[in-house]
Every structure is written in C-alpha cells, then in structure tokens.
Amino acid sequence: MSVIRRLYMDLYAFFGPQGWWPADSDFEVMVGAVLTQNMSWRNVEKAISKLKTEGLMNPEAILETDRETLHECIRATGFYRQKTERLKILSERVIREGGVERFLKHPDIRGELLKVKGIGPETADSITLYAAGVPSFVVDAYTRRILERYIGVCGGYHEIRSFFHDELPRDVSLYREFHALLVRLAKEYCGKKPLCSGCPVARDCTRANRTSTSSNGVCLS
DNA sequence: GGCCAGGTGTAAA
DNA sequence: TTTACACATGGC
Numbered sequence: 001m002s003v004i005r006r007l008y009m010d011l012y013a014f015f016g017p018q019g020w021w022p023a024d025s026d027f028e029v030m031v032g033a034v035l036t037q038n039m040s041w042r043n044v045e046k047a048i049s050k051l052k053t054e055g056l057m058n059p060e061a062i063l064e065t066d067r068e069t070l071h072e073c074i075r076a077t078g079f080y081r082q083k084t085e086r087l088k089i090l091s092e093r094v095i096r097e098g099g100v101e102r103f104l105k106h107p108d109i110r111g112e113l114l115k116v117k118g119i120g121p122e123t124a125d126s127i128t129l130y131a132a133g134v135p136s137f138v139v140d141a142y143t144r145r146i147l148e149r150y151i152g153v154c155g156g157y158h159e160i161r162s163f164f165h166d167e168l169p170r171d172v173s174l175y176r177e178f179h180a181l182l183v184r185l186a187k188e189y190c191g192k193k194p195l196c197s198g199c200p201v202a203r204d205c206t207r208a209n210r211t212s213t214s215s216n217g218v219c220l221s
Numbered sequence: 222g223g224c225c226a227g228g229t230g231t232a233a234a
Numbered sequence: 235t236t237t238a239c240a241c242a243t244g245g246c
Contacts, residue, residue, distance in 0.1 A: 033227090034228095036226090036227050036228090037227080037228040037229070038225095038226065038227085038228045038229085038241090038242095039226055039227080039228090039242095039243080039244090040225085040226040040227080040244085040245075041226090041227065042226090042244085042245075043226080043243075043244060043245080044227090046244090075242085075243065075244095076243060076244060077242090077243075077244095078226085078241080078242045078243040078244080079228090079229095079240095079241045079242055079243080080241095080242070080243075081241075081242085082229080082230090082240095082241055082242090083241095086229090117229090117230080118228095118229065118230080119229085120228060120229050120230085121228090121229095122227075122228065122229090123228070123229085126227080138227080140227040140228090141226080141227060141228090142227060143227085179227095183227065186227090187227095
C-alpha cells in the first residue's frame with residue numbers, strides 16, 4: 001500500500017469522518033473559499049455570519065450592495081477591499097452564467113473558475129471539490145505542511161495536486177475527507193512546533209524528522 | 222509586540 | 235520563468 005493511502009487510512013481511523021465543507025449552500029462555499037485566502041477560518045466564520053445576518057449570502061445581493069457595507073461585513077478576514085472586489089466579480093460571473101447551480105455544472109468548472117480574477121488554483125479547487133462535487137484535490141498550506149513534514153514530499157501546486165491524483169482513485173468523498181483530515185491533523189498536531197505529542201501518525205513524523213526534506217526528501221518538481 | 226493565518230495578482234529581475 | 239511585494243485584520 002502506498003504511503004499516501006496509509007496516511008489517509010490512519011487519519012480516518014483516528015479522527016473519523018469530517019463532513020466538510022462547513023456551509024449551508026454552494027454559494028456559501030464559494031464565498032468562504034475567497035474569504036479564507038490567507039486567513040484563518042475563525043475570522044472567516046465571523047464574516048460569513050455577518051453576511052448572512054445582513055441577508056447578503058447570495059450573488060445578487062453581493063453585486064448590488066455598496067462596497068462600504070461589504071467592507072464592514074468582511075473586514076475581519078483581512079484584505080477586505082480586494083476580497084470585496086473578488087466577491088463582486090465572482091457574483092457577476094455566477095449571475096451571467098444563469099445562477100450558482102447552473103454555473104457549477106459547467107463541464108470544466110475548474111477551468112472556468114481559474115479565469116475569474118481573484119480565484120487562483122487553491123480557491124478554484126476548493127469550490128470545484130466542495131461546491132461542484134468534482135474530484136479535484138485541494139492543496140493548501142496545511143496539505144503542503146503535512147506532505148512535507150510527514151512524508152518528505154515538496155513541490156509546486158500542480159505537482160502536489162498530481163501526486164494525490166496519481167496515488168488515489170478519483171472520488172469526491174475521498175478527496176473531501178482526506179483534505180479535511182489533513183487540515184485537522186495540521187491544526188491539532190502540526191503547528192510551528194517541531195512535533196507533535198500524541199500525533200496519530202507519529203511513525204511518519206519520526207521518519208520525516210530524521211530526513212531533511214531539502215536533501216533527502218522527495219521533491220516532485 | 223511580533224508572528225501567523227486554509228492566496229492571488231502584478232511588476233521587476 | 236522566478237521572485238518580491240502589496241493587500242489588512244484579528245488571535246495568540
């Protein structure tokens with residue numbers, strides 16, 4: 001069995017199913033994916049809550065509402081001027097395509113998302129996987145950290161994503177759970193501290209700590 | 222008080 | 235093609 005499949009099985013056995021993405025609608029997934037760019041989910045939750053309270057969690061409202069109001073709602077997520085523009089651009093595109101569900105059914109939804117200004121590969125993959133339900137692995141800072149530290153693999157976004165795609169069957173539920181489990185592991189056991197008391201995959205931690213990623217680890221690119 | 226957080230676009234080298 | 239930098243707030 002490959003090390004990556006083993007990691008998934010160990011994490012699933014330890015943490016159980018995560019049931020991601022935490023959202024009440026596909027549009028909320030899209031908004032959350034933009035707002036969490038370089039920002040902790042804790043702060044994103046506040047912004048999402050405010051948007052809902054103000055009745056703004058839909059593309060029409062985002063597009064019509066004045067920027068100052070949106071700034072106030074999402075200020076806690078940082079880069080709030082940029083993110084306001086990104087939400088407006090995304091909302092405009094969604095409406096132009098005939099609504100959220102219709103847009104998400106585009107045969108190349110990931111490619112379409114990447115054309116939208118302000119949506120890079122990670123945001124596109126988050127929306128593709130969790131809103132559109134198309135298996136596209138999300139490579140975020142947690143994924144990179146775990147892969148590098150526990151398995152000794154590093155590389156660019158595309159290389160790491162391909163690594164998961166090559167090693168795993170194309171399955172939406174599997175990709176969702178695996179990504180969520182990586183985040184869970186990173187948050188609870190793999191912060192800036194070297195390691196990792198009680199880590200459920202301590203075997204791999206030990207191995208990764210012995211080998212320098214730069215000299216002995218696997219570099220995909 | 223300083224570092225960090227589930228990135229992305231742009232411009233310069 | 236790669237690297238540096240701006241974007242900005244809140245938690246610990």
